[in-house]
Amino acid sequence: MTQYPPPCHYAQPPQPAPVKGMSGLGIAALVLGIVALPFSWVPFCGFAAVPVAGVGLVLAVVGFFASNTGGRSGVGVPVAGGVVCLLGILAPVVITGGSLFVFHGSVKEAEQQAAVRRAGQAQDWAAWAATQPATAPAAVDAAYLHQSYRDDESAAHERYKDRDVEITGTVAETSTGPSGQGYVTLAPAPARPGGVQCFFSRDNAAPFPTLRTGQTVRIRGRCEGMSRWNVVVRDCAVMQ
Numbered sequence: 001m002t003q004y005p006p007p008c009h010y011a012q013p014p015q016p017a018p019v020k021g022m023s024g025l026g027i028a029a030l031v032l033g034i035v036a037l038p039f040s041w042v043p044f045c046g047f048a049a050v051p052v053a054g055v056g057l058v059l060a061v062v063g064f065f066a067s068n069t070g071g072r073s074g075v076g077v078p079v080a081g082g083v084v085c086l087l088g089i090l091a092p093v094v095i096t097g098g099s100l101f102v103f104h105g106s107v108k109e110a111e112q113q114a115a116v117r118r119a120g121q122a123q124d125w126a127a128w129a130a131t132q133p134a135t136a137p138a139a140v141d142a143a144y145l146h147q148s149y150r151d152d153e154s155a156a157h158e159r160y161k162d163r164d165v166e167i168t169g170t171v172a173e174t175s176t177g178p179s180g181q182g183y184v185t186l187a188p189a190p191a192r193p194g195g196v197q198c199f200f201s202r203d204n205a206a207p208f209p210t211l212r213t214g215q216t217v218r219i220r221g222r223c224e225g226m227s228r229w230n231v232v233v234r235d236c237a238v239m240q
Contacts, residue, residue, distance in 0.1 A: 142169025
């Protein structure tokens with residue numbers, strides 16, 4: 001009996017590993033994060049991007065677990081989308097919080113500087129008042145008088161209200177009121193609104209027509225206080 005050799009068995013070639021696809025939820029999360037991230041860096045307005053980034057973060061988390069358990073797609077895209085969306089949520093908090101901190105510091109510094117300036121003015125006033133008789137008029141520069149009312153109107157009222165003042169300043173305007181009463185405006189600075197308006201009585205109006213813009217004058221009158229942007233002084237007379 002003829003014997004035949006046993007059949008040969010050939011090894012099967014290795015099968016290639018299945019290629020994992022990209023996570024659709026991860027792609028959606030990445031797109032939402034890319035859309036939200038540029039706007040999240042704008043102070044205050046960046047909070048409008050937080051809901052968009054929040055939705056993207058939820059999609060990234062769901063996509064990560066779905067890819068990790070199902071194995072059909074990689075976890076790289078969900079992780080990248082989650083990181084971008086997380087930055088879109090954290091950036092507005094950091095940027096806006098920092099802006100508020102800087103703004104608060106600037107306001108506090110401005111208040112401290114105003115307090116120091118008012119304290120200096122109070123010391124100047126006290127030193128001057130200690131050397132003057134009770135009936136003497138308050139000699140004051142127009143810019144100083146105007147700034148005193150702008151800084152603290154109540155304190156300026158206590159110093160100058162219903163008191164005779166001698167004001168030195170530069171004529172910015174000459175005009176006549178509705179009642180025919182002439183007045184001049186002494187402006188403390190060209191770029192600053194308002195000034196000191198000096199109204200002349202009929203008895204003391206003789207020098208008024210000779211006053212010209214840009215002229216430095218010394219005027220005596222009774223301070224009435226602040227009216228809009230101007231400090232009003234009545235019954236004025238030009239001091240020779």
